[in-house]
Amino acid sequence: MASILLTDDVAVVRMTVRRFLERGHHTVQECGSAAEAEELLGSRPFDILVTDLWMPGQDGLTLIGWVKAHKPGLPIIAITGGAPRAPQLFSMEEAARVGADHVLMKPVGMQELLSAVATLAPSDTRE
Template identity: 90%
Template sequence: MASVLLTDDVPVVRMTVRRFLERGQHTVQECGSAAEAEALLGARPFDILVTDLWMPGRDGLTLIGWVKAHKPGLPIIAITGGAPRAPQLFSMEEAARVGADRVLMKPVGMQELLGAVAALAPSAATE
């Protein structure tokens, strides 16, 4: 079981992804912005970060860079529907460039998400 920080600015996406993670027996703390995520990451440990890329204010790319600088070793799964006015491949490449360990395209499937969590945080995998 992993402790997951989920960051997405869209409440219905957070609800869906949280439910997927909870079905995999993971504990989930959710927030709606990069600023909130940074505060939570500074306050307590997590096994993995799942973050949207394109959010108002500081985006997920900025959050990933912050995590790499302040919480090295924390696995990161980026989820994205694609950048505004850019091909989906752009988002995938940008997320990998800044350090995401895995990039999943929305709509994210439950098995795809749970498989990524298990691969990146194997000590937290369910039995």
């Protein structure tokens, strides 16, 4: 079981992804912005960050950069429906460029999400 921070500005997406992760027996803390994620990451440890890329205000790309600078080694799964006015491949390439360990396209399937988490979870959190 991994401790996961989930960041997405859309409440229904957070609810769906949280349920998927909880069905995989993971604990989930969710938040609606990159700024809130930074605050939570600074106050307690997590095993994995799952973040949307395109959010109002500070985006997920900036959050990934912050994590790489302040929480090196924290695995990151980026989820995206694609950048505004750009092909979906752009989002995937940008997420990988800034350091996401895995990128999933929305709508995210439960099995693909849980598989990505299983691949990235620290060995002591795997069942």
